[in-house]
Amino acid sequence: MATDHIRYDVLARDALRGVLRKVLTDAAAHGLPGEHHFFITFVSKAEGVKLSPRLLAQYPEEMTIILQHQFWDLTVLEDRFEVGLSFGGIPERLVVPFSAIKSFLDPSVKFGLQFDTSDVAEVAPDNLPAAPAPSAVSVPAPAAEKPEAADEPPPPSQGGAEVVRLDRFRKK
DSSP: OOOOSSOHHHHHHHHHHHHHHHHHHHHHHHOOOTTOOEEEEEETTBTTOBOOHHHHHHOSSEEEEEESSSOEEEEEOSSEEEEEEEETTEEEEEEEEGGGEEEEEETTTTEEEEOOOTTOOBOOGGGSOOOOOOOSOOOOOOGGGSOOOSSSOOOOOOOOOOOOOGGGGSOO
16 A cells, blocks of 8 residues: 555544634634534543543543533634533533544534544643542532432532533444
């Protein structure tokens, strides 16, 4: 097989990341039009990703965020985006380089992109921020781990974003 000196794979990947950058830039400037919303999955420990120690402990490999109704301060730069989201009622600021993104999905129009992240450098555990001292804030356990309580009504919605793995939507 001939050697690809042009690197079409890299050119195509960068072009598709440009699509993602453009969509997020428009969303930052004008909001999300119609029913559009985005599922963005990224490598949690990729170089340049900034998550709180709490979120990193909860999602040590990869994380999926949903940009739909409740996000704020979406900022898009050449190499990354930054966004404010709420997790369990706790506001967080996330920084995600485009190189860390594994997939992008807009289910409202059945459009998705997948990226190869096998060449993404991960931050060594030594370089991760130290976990803060335990606080009085309680983080609810995932629904699957909560004991069933017949008399207890479900807790009221905190209005935060729910992190969902795309595997939940795949046909099995």
